[in-house]
Every structure is written in C-alpha cells, then in structure tokens.
Amino acid sequence: DGNSAPAISAASMVVVSNRLPFILKRNEQTGQLERKASAGGLVTAVAPVVIKGKGIWVGWPGIHLDDPNEPIPESDPKDRTPTAGLLSKQVVPVHCDRHVFDQYYNGCCNGTFWPLFHSMPDRAEFSADNWRAYVKVNQEFARKTMEALEKVKEENPSATPTIWIHDYQLMICANWVRQAAEEAGIRCKMGFFLHIPFPPWDIFRLFPWSDEILQGMLGCDMVGFHIEDYCLNFVDCCQRRLGCRVDRKNLLVEHGGRSVRVRPLPIGIPFERFVQLAESANRVMLTNQQIVLGVDRLDYTKGLVHRLKAFERLLQKYPQHIEKVTMLQIAVPSRTDVREYQELKEEMDQLVGRINGCFTTPNWSPIRYIYGCVSQDELAAFYRDAAVALVTPLRDGMNLVAKEFVACQINTPPGVLIVSPFAGAGEMMHEALVCNPYEIDDAAEVIHRALTMPEDERTLRMNYLRRREKVHDVNYWMRSFLKAMGTLITEDGEETLP
Numbered sequence: 001d002g003n004s005a006p007a008i009s010a011a012s013m014v015v016v017s018n019r020l021p022f023i024l025k026r027n028e029q030t031g032q033l034e035r036k037a038s039a040g041g042l043v044t045a046v047a048p049v050v051i052k053g054k055g056i057w058v059g060w061p062g063i064h065l066d067d068p069n070e071p072i073p074e075s076d077p078k079d080r081t082p083t084a085g086l087l088s089k090q091v092v093p094v095h096c097d098r099h100v101f102d103q104y105y106n107g108c109c110n111g112t113f114w115p116l117f118h119s120m121p122d123r124a125e126f127s128a129d130n131w132r133a134y135v136k137v138n139q140e141f142a143r144k145t146m147e148a149l150e151k152v153k154e155e156n157p158s159a160t161p162t163i164w165i166h167d168y169q170l171m172i173c174a175n176w177v178r179q180a181a182e183e184a185g186i187r188c189k190m191g192f193f194l195h196i197p198f199p200p201w202d203i204f205r206l207f208p209w210s211d212e213i214l215q216g217m218l219g220c221d222m223v224g225f226h227i228e229d230y231c232l233n234f235v236d237c238c239q240r241r242l243g244c245r246v247d248r249k250n251l252l253v254e255h256g257g258r259s260v261r262v263r264p265l266p267i268g269i270p271f272e273r274f275v276q277l278a279e280s281a282n283r284v285m286l287t288n289q290q291i292v293l294g295v296d297r298l299d300y301t302k303g304l305v306h307r308l309k310a311f312e313r314l315l316q317k318y319p320q321h322i323e324k325v326t327m328l329q330i331a332v333p334s335r336t337d338v339r340e341y342q343e344l345k346e347e348m349d350q351l352v353g354r355i356n357g358c359f360t361t362p363n364w365s366p367i368r369y370i371y372g373c374v375s376q377d378e379l380a381a382f383y384r385d386a387a388v389a390l391v392t393p394l395r396d397g398m399n400l401v402a403k404e405f406v407a408c409q410i411n412t413p414p415g416v417l418i419v420s421p422f423a424g425a426g427e428m429m430h431e432a433l434v435c436n437p438y439e440i441d442d443a444a445e446v447i448h449r450a451l452t453m454p455e456d457e458r459t460l461r462m463n464y465l466r467r468r469e470k471v472h473d474v475n476y477w478m479r480s481f482l483k484a485m486g487t488l489i490t491e492d493g494e495e496t497l498p
C-alpha cells in the first residue's frame with residue numbers, strides 16, 4: 001500500500017515549510033475552519049514520520065486570520081489522506097500581515113528567487129522592500145519554529161530533535177533558530193532542502209543580498225539539493241562570496257567554526273501509489289489517437305511555449321501524424337497574482353488557438369489544452385495511456401511528472417519519455433530520449449522518433465526507467481535525508497555517521 005507509513009522514523013522532527021501539509025478554509029455556512037488536504041509526494045512521505053515521531057509541522061495555513069489564536073481544527077474522522085493522523089497540537093501555524101506576506105511571497109520568492117535560481121535573471125526584479133519583507137517573514141517562521149522545538153522537547157526530553165527547513169521561501173531562517181536554541185540550551189540538528197536548482201555563481205551574485213542567503217543556509221548542519229551540480233554551485237558560491245574554506249570532493253563548507261555538509265538527495269515519488277492509481281483508473285477516451293502528453297504548472301520555466309512550437313513543427317515536417325496524434329497539455333493555474341504568469345497565460349491561449357486554427361480538420365484538432373487541474377485518477381489515466389510524455393522544461397530542479405509518467409506506464413507495449421537535459425530528472429533518467437527544448441527543429445525530430453520507436457526498444461527503455469524509480473522512491477529520499485543528518489532510526493537503534 002503506497003499510503004502506508006514507511007518503516008522509518010525520526011523522533012521529534014520539526015518540519016518547516018512555507019505551507020502546512022493541508023490548508024485551512026472557512027466553511028461559509030458554519031463559519032468554522034476546516035482542513036483541506038494537499039496531495040503532493042512530499043506530504044505523503046514526510047507526514048507519517050512527523051506523526052509517528054510525535055513531531056510538529058510549522059507553516060502558513062493558506063489563509064489570513066483576523067484572530068491568529070483561532071485554534072486549528074482536528075482532522076475530519078472520514079479523512080483518509082496522509083495528514084489525517086496529524087493532531088492539531090502537531091501543527092504550528094505562522095501568521096503574517098497580509099501586505100508583508102504578499103511582498104515576501106509574490107514579490108521576493110516568486111518575483112525574484114524563482115526566476116533567478118532558474119537562471120532567468122531578466123525576469124527577476126530586485127526590490128529592497130520585498131527583501132525586507134522576506135527577512136521579516138523568515139524571522140517570524142524562526143520564532144514559530146523555536147516554539148515548536150520547545151514543545152517537542154517537552155514531549156520527549158531525551159531526544160535530539162531534527163529540524164527540517166524546506167525550500168527557497170525559507171533560506172535565512174536557520175540562524176535565528178540556532179541562536180535561540182543555544183540560548184535555551186536545547187541541542188538539535190538542522191537540515192535544509194532546496195527543491196529548485198541552485199544557480200551558478202555568475203547568476204547568484206546578481207542578488208544584492210546574496211551573502212545573507214548563503215549565511216542563512218549555512219546556519220544548518222546539512223544542506224541538500226536534488227543533484228550534484230547544484231551542490232557544486234552552492235559550494236562555489238560559499239567560497240567566492242563568503243571566502244569559506246571548502247572541500248569539493250567531500251562536499252563540505254566551513255563556516256562559523258562548523259563544518260556544513262552539502263549533499264545531493266534526488267527526490268522520488270510514491271511509486272506504488274501511482275501504479276495502483278494507473279491500475280484502477282478508467283480508459284482515456286481518445287480512440288485511435290497517439291497521445292503526446294504534457295503536465296505542468298503554468299510556469300515560464302516549464303518550456304510550454306517552446307513545446308507547442310515543437311509540436312507545430314512536427315505537424316509541418318511530418319504530416320503523416322495529422323489526424324493520428326493529439327497533444328494533450330494540462331496547465332495548472334499557478335501564481336496568478338504575478339504579472340509574468342498572466343502574460344504567459346495570454347501567450348499560451350493565442351498559440352494554442354493559432355496552431356489549432358491552422359491544422360484542425362472536421363474530425364480532429366491537434367491540441368487539447370486544459371487550463372486547470374485534473375484529479376489524480378484522471379492524471380494517472382493520462383500518464384498510462386499516453387504514447388509520449390513531453391517533459392521539456394527550460395530549467396527545473398527535478399520534475400516529478402517524468403517520474404510519475406514512468407510509474408504509470410503499465411500497458412504493454414509502453415510509451416516513450418522525452419526529457420530535457422535542463423531538468424534534474426534529465427540527469428538520472430538515462431534511458432529517456434533527450435531533447436533540448438530551445439532547439440525547436442530537433443525537438444520535432446525527437447517527438448517523431450518517439451512516435452515511431454519500435455516496441456522492443458520502448459519496452460527496454462521503460463523497464464530500466466521504472467526499475468530505478470521504484471527503488472529510488474520518495475521514502476528512499478526521506479531515508480537518505482535522515483541518513484545524511486545522522487538521525488535515521490532503524491530497528492536496531494539510532495544510526496551513526498560514517
């Protein structure tokens with residue numbers, strides 16, 4: 001069962017992320033707060049460890065409350081999601097002023113760090129006001145994390161708590177926690193994981209307060225990234241910006257009299273859960289069509305415009321695919337308050353309209369474009385029944401869609417994965433076809449090759465891809481994090497470090 005708790009645990013873990021693992025909504029009729037589950041792989045893997053080890057999750061509840069002391073509701077008795085067992089006392093919500101939060105989240109996180117860390121500096125805006133808001137919100141998260149730390153310590157005085165801070169929204173949180181914990185005489189271990197790429201020095205140095213970011217991350221004992229390239233970029237920046245002594249071979253950075261470990265920890269997916277979803281989902285009703293599938297948040301890093309143009313080029317160059325192949329693109333609305341995202345939506349609408357207008361016949365349209373979210377069952381069916389998955393971001397930390405697609409490929413013969421070398425996933429999924437999304441002509445060639453690939457080659461490639469993801473699933477990732485922290489508890493007690 002993909003939803004069951006993994007056989008790993010960590011006592012007193014405090015997870016800190018921008019969002020809580022569920023969001024709060026106010027019921028219009030009753031006026032009561034209710035939990036609304038989020039379905040991501042991260043929550044599936046991490047929530048059971050927090051629940052089992054009597055830990056706490058710190059994060060923004062997705063709503064601005066007039067009374068910040070309004071209690072968090074317990075989960076609904078009918079709730080079967082991974083966070084159902086998370087008691088309200090295991091949740092510490094972070095509240096901020098609406099305006100400051102907007103400057104922090106839409107401004108600094110998504111208007112600056114997101115484009116910059118994806119090596120698109122021209123899209124980044126640098127604002128001292130937004131940076132001040134970022135500092136303020138991180139400080140508030142640190143204060144709440146300290147509260148959580150004191151609570152888990154009370155609950156289990158003999159354990160050494162592990163604090164796990166997530167992602168680019170919280171890069172400068174650690175030092176305040178470290179300081180407060182020292183003053184309170186609480187020993188703890190701190191780890192950080194970045195879900196997006198860490199850029200090379202030449203890009204990173206553009207950020208006016210880059211030194212504070214590095215110092216913030218180095219407040220942890222261990223800093224994790226998806227792949228080694230990002231680790232090396234980080235180590236390089238520490239050396240060049242802060243003058244730290246570094247060890248590139250063992251991935252260590254010396255800072256403030258401590259040695260900080262830097263580790264590649266590629267995230268995985270709940271593999272078995274996706275297999276089960278694919279086994280039970282209904283057939284996709286696009287008879288006699290080869291489906292070329294794309295699934296993304298509507299984000300300029302995902303290369304959606306390039307992808308549509310590549311598909312258009314395919315139809316121009318290889319008209320034999322007309323009426324035989326349909327591109328199905330799901331684009332989930334994302335960050336709709338940010339201008340760049342509104343403009344991208346416009347551009348996509350126009351491009352889909354132009355290509356469909358150009359190629360549509362009385363019986364067929366080349367592109368089915370869904371601007372919205374589909375259920376996980378539907379998603380699994382699309383993954384299963386697609387002939388080709390196009391995972392062609394311009395830049396992507398890892399990309400889980402590539403992994404979910406191969407997990408769901410249970411039909412024989414299977415389909416083909418096309419992946420960009422600029423996604424973390426492209427680094428490890430060696431048996432996929434590789435396609436540089438910037439090169440439209442070549443991308444069209446690669447799609448053609450995928451659509452016409454012999455069955456035995458497809459089977460061979462897919463078998464290898466699936467085997468790797470099955471072993472390196474999200475629980476494996478969770479375990480690797482705890483190992484890297486030296487806080488994994490196995491049946492025979494606490495593991496020590498090499």
Ligand code: GDG
Binds near residue numbers: 039040374397
């Ligand atoms: C960040 C990094 C890194 C998508 N459409 C629907 C839907 N999804 C789900 C997918 C997948 C997730 O959203 C997207 O994950 P990605 O990894 O592709 O991308 P980001 O959101 O940018 O995530 C990324 C990740 O963090 C983890 O570290 O891999 O590089 O950018 O799980 O299944 N789910 C449903 N309906 C949809 O329409 N239910």
